[in-house]
Amino acid sequence: MSTPASTPNTEHAEPPGVAARARGLTKAYGSGETAVIALDSVDVDIARQRFTAVMGPSGSGKSTLMHTLAGLDSVSAGQVWLGGTEITGLKDRELTRLRRDRVGFMFQSFNLIPTLNARENITLPMDIAGQRPDAEWLEHVIDTLGLRDRLSHRPAQLSGGQQQRVACARALASRPELIFADEPTGNLDSRAGLEVLGFLREAVDTLGQTVVMVTHDPGAAAHSDLVLFLADGRIVDEMPRPTAEGVLERMKRFDVLHGVASNAADGVAPDPADGVAPDAGDGPGASGAPPGPAPTLTKPAPDDPSPQD
Numbered sequence: 107m108s109t110p111a112s113t114p115n116t117e118h119a120e121p122p123g124v125a126a127r128a129r130g131l132t133k134a135y136g137s138g139e140t141a142v143i144a145l146d147s148v149d150v151d152i153a154r155q156r157f158t159a160v161m162g163p164s165g166s167g168k169s170t171l172m173h174t175l176a177g178l179d180s181v182s183a184g185q186v187w188l189g190g191t192e193i194t195g196l197k198d199r200e201l202t203r204l205r206r207d208r209v210g211f212m213f214q215s216f217n218l219i220p221t222l223n224a225r226e227n228i229t230l231p232m233d234i235a236g237q238r239p240d241a242e243w244l245e246h247v248i249d250t251l252g253l254r255d256r257l258s259h260r261p262a263q264l265s266g267g268q269q270q271r272v273a274c275a276r277a278l279a280s281r282p283e284l285i286f287a288d289e290p291t292g293n294l295d296s297r298a299g300l301e302v303l304g305f306l307r308e309a310v311d312t313l314g315q316t317v318v319m320v321t322h323d324p325g326a327a328a329h330s331d332l333v334l335f336l337a338d339g340r341i342v343d344e345m346p347r348p349t350a351e352g353v354l355e356r357m358k359r360f361d362v363l364h365g366v367a368s369n370a371a372d373g374v375a376p377d378p379a380d381g382v383a384p385d386a387g388d389g390p391g392a393s394g395a396p397p398g399p400a401p402t403l404t405k406p407a408p409d410d411p412s413p414q415d
């Protein structure tokens with residue numbers, strides 16, 4: 107627990123426009139020679155009422171960043187604030203309450219309760235917290251996500267896309283200050299994925315919510331306001347107003363750099379003709395690499411089948 111002397115921040119120190127903030131955020135797994143530094147002194151501000159995407163190669167620390175920002179995982183060093191509250195050092199019970207009251211979660215594995223129907227799953231966190239949902243908002247969420255005629259179904263009676271939409275509705279039901287979404291479209295076909303992204307976008311634009319989404323999909327990231335790029339536990343780049351093509355090109359530079367690194371490890375000198383800057387922190391989308399395969403979530407195919415409704 108932080109002492110007042112070491113914690114100048116208070117509930118009043120919240121910078122305007124920042125929903126979550128980290129300074130010197132470091133997370134190590136294990137110790138000694140086998141220690142893995144998943145996050146290496148990360149400083150980040152998550153802007154309020156914005157849609158932020160987090161991208162980076164596998165193992166770069168995306169999930170760890172999200173879990174530590176959300177207070178789901180402890181930190182090894184550094185500080186994290188949710189709004190104006192420093193969560194590093196909070197007791198478990200306080201942290202649980204804060205998460206429950208102020209944060210919504212969407213995971214790739216939907217985490218629905220199999221014995222509850224869709225409506226019960228949607229309102230469960232609020233029921234546990236003893237809160238009454240805003241009826242008008244809840245009905246709007248249900249209609250927008252196309253769940254009206256599925257409310258009495260249990261998860262096993264729903265398609266994967268419908269289950270994810272229930273998870274989305276659950277995350278939004280209480281209008282949390284901050285929604286963390288970990289690959290929310292990972293298990294969905296393109297149409298269902300676009301619906302979920304569209305709804306998250308609308309939640310930010312029309313309801314002033316804040317969304318942080320980890321994704322591997324440049325098309326999904328293009329729905330955000332800002333993409334943060336992680337590599338080896340550090341934020342190495344960011345891209346405001348992203349396009350799928352720009353994100354894809356930026357991600358390809360990680361692949362090239364990894365190729366160069368493994369070539370070097372194999373005793374193969376990098377080819378200067380590759381034109382790859384050694385610094386991964388260059389401006390966004392600056393790579394001259396040709397466009398790759400079409401991103402999956404930029405637009406629906408005209409003949410895209412409906413999500414197993």
Ligand SMILES: Nc1ncnc2c1ncn2[C@@H]1O[C@H](COP(=O)(O)OP(=O)(O)OP(=O)(O)O)[C@@H](O)[C@H]1O
Binds near residue numbers: 136164165169170
């Ligand atoms: N519980 C753990 N124990 C040990 N190492 C871990 C643990 N969780 C994560 N790591 C390591 O921390 C690093 C970052 O992992 P993290 O899951 O945050 O990456 P990621 O960018 O989300 O990866 P992916 O895109 O593959 O999901 C990786 O090297 C990973 O192996």
